[in-house]
Amino acid sequence: MIAILLGPPGSGKGTQAKRLWKERHLPQLSTGDMLRSAIQSGTQLGVEAKSFMDRGLLVPDSIVVGLIEERSKEDRCKEGFILDGFPRTISQAQTLDQMLIDQNRKVDRAVLFEVSDEELVCRLSGRRTCTQCHTMFHMEHAPPHVSGVCDQCGGKLIQRNDDQPEVIQKRLLVYHRETKPLVDFYANQGKLKNIDASQRADAVSEALGRALQ
Ligand code: AMP
Numbered sequence: 001m002i003a004i005l006l007g008p009p010g011s012g013k014g015t016q017a018k019r020l021w022k023e024r025h026l027p028q029l030s031t032g033d034m035l036r037s038a039i040q041s042g043t044q045l046g047v048e049a050k051s052f053m054d055r056g057l058l059v060p061d062s063i064v065v066g067l068i069e070e071r072s073k074e075d076r077c078k079e080g081f082i083l084d085g086f087p088r089t090i091s092q093a094q095t096l097d098q099m100l101i102d103q104n105r106k107v108d109r110a111v112l113f114e115v116s117d118e119e120l121v122c123r124l125s126g127r128r129t130c131t132q133c134h135t136m137f138h139m140e141h142a143p144p145h146v147s148g149v150c151d152q153c154g155g156k157l158i159q160r161n162d163d164q165p166e167v168i169q170k171r172l173l174v175y176h177r178e179t180k181p182l183v184d185f186y187a188n189q190g191k192l193k194n195i196d197a198s199q200r201a202d203a204v205s206e207a208l209g210r211a212l213q
Helices: 013-024 031-041 044-053 061-072 090-102 117-125 165-179 181-188 201-211
Strands: 002-006 028-030 081-084 109-114 127-130 136-138 192-196
Touching (some): 002 013, 002 181, 013 081, 013 201, 028 061, 031 081, 044 061, 061 090, 090 181, 109 181, 109 201, 165 181, 192 201
Parallel strands (some): 002 081, 109 192
Antiparallel strands (some): 127 136
């Protein structure tokens, strides 16, 4: 199964992809997590990506496409994988289709996470992320047991630069302009399912499970 989790920033794609990884052993390929790891390691790729990410802009295709191509060929992705945050443009989706044809595979399903912009702003501005395992917390709705410390791994929690209010607005704008057209792209291929992602995480997991059947 190769599935794409499609939806705006803050719609819970990362949280649900991590659950699928645990429950169904489908690896999560998150371009956002890969880019943040590259930034943390101080690689050239990370330095290049950071200037775009901090402004809420998309990182050039030449950087993200290579990351996905490399990972999708790993042995652990043989039975499939979950794409989280990729593709984000029509051009990335077309490149992905071609990449998978070359591997004798295809996208099976795209699931659209639907949440209002108002709710997204609330979620993103209160979000805190673990610098080590990338688990997400929310200052009001899902606070960690100890302030500033990850419940899962003890790592340090930070507010991402791109979760600052002005950058959030930019990211939502970019989502509507660049990524939303993918909804029609996958609907036209008969691969799209919509889920209400404004529900609690457990209810979203159930809806996602049904959408992937
Ligand atoms: P995310 O964690 O998925 O919200 O991604 C954080 C940031 O990483 C985005 O705002 C972009 O700057 C960058 N990014 C992640 N995935 C992609 C992608 N597929 N194409 C371009 N930029 C990306």
